[in-house]
Amino acid sequence: MSLNLKLEFSGGAELLVNKVKNHDITLPISSKLWTLRGLLDWIKDNLLAERPELFIQGGSVRPGILVLVNDADWELLGELEYELQDNDHIVFISTLHGG
Amino acid sequence: MPVQCAACGKKAILKRPKTADAMCRECFYWAFEEEIHKTIIDAKLFTPGDKVAIGASGGKDSTVLAYVMKALNDRYNYRLDLYLLSVDEGITGYRDDSLETVKRNRDQYCLPLKIVSYEDLYGWTMDAIVKEIGLKNNCTFCGVFRRQALDRGAMLTECNKIVTGHNADDIAETVIMNILRGDIARLRRCTAITTGQEGSLPRCKPFKYTYEKEIVMYAYFKKLDYFSTECIYSPNAYRGYARAFIKDVEKVRPSAIIDIIHSGESLSIKKDVKMPVQGTCTRCGYVSSQDVCKACLLLEGLNKGMPKLGIGKPHKVRKVRDIHGYV
Numbered sequence A: 001m002s003l004n005l006k007l008e009f010s011g012g013a014e015l016l017v018n019k020v021k022n023h024d025i026t027l028p029i030s031s032k033l034w035t036l037r038g039l040l041d042w043i044k045d046n047l048l049a050e051r052p053e054l055f056i057q058g059g060s061v062r063p064g065i066l067v068l069v070n071d072a073d074w075e076l077l078g079e080l081e082y083e084l085q086d087n088d089h090i091v092f093i094s095t096l097h098g099g
Numbered sequence B: 001m002p003v004q005c006a007a008c009g010k011k012a013i014l015k016r017p018k019t020a021d022a023m024c025r026e027c028f029y030w031a032f033e034e035e036i037h038k039t040i041i042d043a044k045l046f047t048p049g050d051k052v053a054i055g056a057s058g059g060k061d062s063t064v065l066a067y068v069m070k071a072l073n074d075r076y077n078y079r080l081d082l083y084l085l086s087v088d089e090g091i092t093g094y095r096d097d098s099l100e101t102v103k104r105n106r107d108q109y110c111l112p113l114k115i116v117s118y119e120d121l122y123g124w125t126m127d128a129i130v131k132e133i134g135l136k137n138n139c140t141f142c143g144v145f146r147r148q149a150l151d152r153g154a155m156l157t158e159c160n161k162i163v164t165g166h167n168a169d170d171i172a173e174t175v176i177m178n179i180l181r182g183d184i185a186r187l188r189r190c191t192a193i194t195t196g197q198e199g200s201l202p203r204c205k206p207f208k209y210t211y212e213k214e215i216v217m218y219a220y221f222k223k224l225d226y227f228s229t230e231c232i233y234s235p236n237a238y239r240g241y242a243r244a245f246i247k248d249v250e251k252v253r254p255s256a257i258i259d260i261i262h263s264g265e266s267l268s269i270k271k272d273v274k275m276p277v278q279g280t281c282t283r284c285g286y287v288s289s290q291d292v293c294k295a296c297l298l299l300e301g302l303n304k305g306m307p308k309l310g311i312g313k314p315h316k317v318r319k320v321r322d323i324h325g326y327v
C-alpha cells in the first residue's frame, strides 16, 4: 500500500524544483498518517534543489505561496494538519514572482 | 465535511483574505468582479468614449486586468475602447517570451495590441544597456524608461487613459518602501487611485483594493494564460524585502494590507515641507521636476559613454548626511 500524489508547482514556484511543474510521487504508508506538514518535510528532503528557505519557512510554506488541495484553498482544510488521501492533487502557486 | 460558501451554501473553494468568507467558485468570481466595478464607479475612473490602454506585461496582474476590464465593459456598458499596450524592453529570453503571452491574450480577449520598444523610443535595448553598464543600476534605467514608454505608446494609439495592474499588495509594498526611503513626494502619490498631471496621461489602478491572493486564485480557476518568471536582470532586492514583509504581516493579519494603504492615504504633509514642483522636460516635454527629465539624463549618459550621469540623487544624499551627521 502506498499513497500516490500529484504535485504541481507554478507561478514561479517551479523554479525551486528544477523548473519541473508536475511531479507524480508515491509516499510509503507508514504507521503515521501523512499530513501536509509531513509532505512539506518530504518536499524539502526530496525535491527542493537549493535554497529551501525560498519555499519553506518556520515549518510551513513561505508566506506568499498559495496552496490548493484538489482545487480548494488549503486555508479551508486545516492547512498543515490536512490528512492526505490517495490521488490528491496538491498545487503550490507562488505570488512572489513578477506581475 | 466540506466548508460551505457563505453566500449560497455550495462547496467553498477559497477563503477570502479581505473578509475571511469562504466562497464557492461562482460566488467568488462574482464578488471579485463586482468589487472592482464598485472601485471603478466610486472613483469615477472612466467616462464613456474613453480610449483606455491596458498596460500588459503578460504577467498575472495585467492578464487578469485585461480579462476583467473586458468583462465589466461588456456587462455594464462602460463604452470604453480597450487596447493592450506592451513595452518591449529588449530583454532576450524574458520579454520575448512574455510578449508571446500578450499576443495570445490579444487573440483570446479580442483586444487590439500595441507594442512599443525601448529600441525605437530610446535607441537602446536593455540588453545593450546592460552590456554597457553591467548589472548594477540597470533597474533604474528600466524603471525610468518604462514609465515614459507606456505614456508614449498610449499617445501613439491615441488613448487618453492608462490602466495598470497594480494591486493592493503592490501599493502596500510601495508605501513601506517610500517610508523607508523618506520619499515624501512619492509616498503621497503612491496611494492615489489615479495619478498623472498635465503633460502625461491619467493612470488608474482598478485593482487598488484587490488582494494579490485573489488575483492569482482568479487566474488559476479561470485558467487564464499568464507568464511568470523573474526578469533575468532584476533581483530587485529592496522591493523583495518589502514584499516579503508584506506577505509576513498578511499571514498574521490579512487586513494589514488594506490598513497600510489606509495609513499611506491618511498621512498629511506639513505645510513647510518642500515638495518638488512639476514642470516639463526642456528636451522631450515629458513631466519632470527638473529642467531635464531623468530619462533624458540617463540617455545622455549612455550616449556619451558616461552611464553614471543620471544615477542617484547626490544633492539629496549629501543633505541627509548633513542632517544626521553621517560620515
Ligand SMILES: [Zn+2]
Pocket: B005, B006, B007, B008, B009, B010, B023, B024, B025, B026, B027, B028
Ligand atoms: Zn456560492
Ligand SMILES: [Zn+2]
Pocket: B281, B282, B283, B284, B285, B286, B292, B293, B294, B295, B296, B297
Ligand atoms: Zn526628457
